[in-house]
Amino acid sequence: MPEMPEVEIIRRYLDQQLTGHRIMNLEILLPRQIKWPTPEGYRAMAIGRAVEHVKRRGKYLLMELDNGNELVFHLRMTGRLVYEPEGQSHDSYARLLFQLDDGSLLVYGDTRTLGAVYALPPGERWRLHGLSEMGPEPLSADFTxxxxxxxxxxxxxxxxxxxxxxxxxxxxxxxxxxxxxxxxxxxxxxxxxxxxxxxxxxxxxxxxxxxxxxxxxxxxxxxxxxxxxxxxxxxxxxxxxxxxxxxxxxxxxxxxxxxxxxxxxxxxxxxxxxxxx
DNA sequence: CTAAGTACCTGTCCGC
DNA sequence: TGCGGACAGGTACTTA
Incomplete structure (x- = not known):
């Protein structure tokens, strides 16, 4: 669904809302949305960590954690990431629920379930060819x-x-x-x-x-x-x-x-x- | 290498 | 109104 402008809009809001908050728990409602590592490995890499920045590369969203790991999201056709301050999901297609330290919730929802979610240790971006081999993006210095x-x-x-x-x-x-x-x-x-x-x-x-x-x-x-x-x-x-x-x-x-x-x-x-x- | 076709999914819309 | 098929902000894999 989203292209670079949509992902950038999501990034700006999430960076504002999530930075400094800690992931206390993760409910995985649809394990196959997590492409790497295993769902258990993903939980181990995310839970207990605080979000330092939310970045973007092309259509990928990258949540940088305080241990250097990155949570990577590609929303494909129908994925969405919505921050719920009240801690209540309103998405009938919620697939992942990140519970934060202030009682708020980050909901990954995806109707068609084509989206892809990853957790990467530092230096492991090469695992995602779509990310590591991506060309320069519009509005960047490399795009001339x-x-x-x-x-x-x-x-x-x-x-x-x-x-x-x-x-x-x-x-x-x-x-x-x-x-x-x-x-x-x-x-x-x-x-x-x-x-x-x-x-x-x-x-x-x-x-x-x-x-x-x-x-x-x-x-x-x-x-x-x-x-x-x-x-x-x-x-x-x-x-x-x-x-x-x-x-x-x-x-x-x-x-x-x-x-x-x-x-x-x-x-x-x-x-x-x-x-x- | 490039290119084309298929697979992954669910919901909606259009034509009969 | 009901049904089947085409189509949807995307990418990865297989085959030619």
């Missing part, structure tokens, strides 16, 4: 027009598919990929290597603008996404193409089209996004 140009130049895959490849760029998901390509005026089926330097520069700017706007608006909520307070985002009110099939382009009035690219639903304006070359 030159980097994008280089990444694009080697690949024949559709540009939309490349944007979703986390090893190339970390954090972009289906919504923000479609929105970025619209803003850059590039058709999602264009071969990555066919982009000119100018188009690459436009795409670079578009990605950063779209991701920043998503964060400013508190994320995008269609169905499942909620922030650390259990509230919705607002960016769905500002989308140009995503989930707007048949509706009129806000720029030119042409109906938005939906196709499949790399197995993912893909929305674009056939007028504003130039044809495939």
């Amino acid at each position: 027009p030159d980097y994008l140009l280089e990444a694009v130049s080697k690949r024949r895959t559709p540009i939309k598919t490349l944007l979703l490849n986390q090893n190339v760029i970390g954090g972009i998901g289906n919504i923000y990929a479609d929105e970025s390509l619209f803003l850059a005026g590039i058709h999602p089926l264009r071969s990555a290597m066919s982009l000119s330097a100018t188009e690459c520069q436009r795409l670079f700017t578009a990605i950063n603008r779209v991701i920043a706007a998503g964060i400013e608006d508190g994320g995008t909520t269609f169905r499942d996404y909620q922030n650390g307070e259990g509230k919705q985002g607002h960016h769905q009110d500002h989308l140009m193409v995503y989930n707007r099939k048949g509706e009129l382009c806000r720029n030119c009035g042409t109906p938005i089209e939906k196709i499949t690219v790399g197995g993912r639903g893909t929305h674009f304006c056939p007028h504003c996004q130039e044809a495939v070359q």
Whole structure:
């Protein structure tokens, strides 16, 4: 469900609420959500530890503990992390309950149970290839027009598919990929290597603008996404193409089209996004 | 190596 | 109204 902006919104709130608090107990309602180590090993690594920081890398949330261990969460499609000051879960799909030292509760909920939860000792991030091999993320110093140009130049895959490849760029998901390509005026089926330097520069700017706007608006909520307070985002009110099939382009009035690219639903304006070359 | 297909799950929506 | 199939903010694994 959440892409980088949504995870960042969750991170900011949890960092504020959890920092300095100690995990007193952990109730594991669905053991298979814990991918590493075993559920028992996970409990041993988490219980009794205080949270020092909540960080993020791409779509991963990283809770750094006072013994150097990290609790890692990837929410995939329907995962959510909600902080409950009153200590009461309101999630009918709660999978993990972290009881904190002040009686509050951190609830990991996940309808489709596709999310992945890990606990890592220091230096063990290599176990998570999705994390250790992730490319630079939008709005970071490593993500530059030159980097994008280089990444694009080697690949024949559709540009939309490349944007979703986390090893190339970390954090972009289906919504923000479609929105970025619209803003850059590039058709999602264009071969990555066919982009000119100018188009690459436009795409670079578009990605950063779209991701920043998503964060400013508190994320995008269609169905499942909620922030650390259990509230919705607002960016769905500002989308140009995503989930707007048949509706009129806000720029030119042409109906938005939906196709499949790399197995993912893909929305674009056939007028504003130039044809495939 | 890249690419495509499949698997993991449950809920919702659309068309018949 | 009821049913079946397609589809959903994602990634990892297998096969070609």
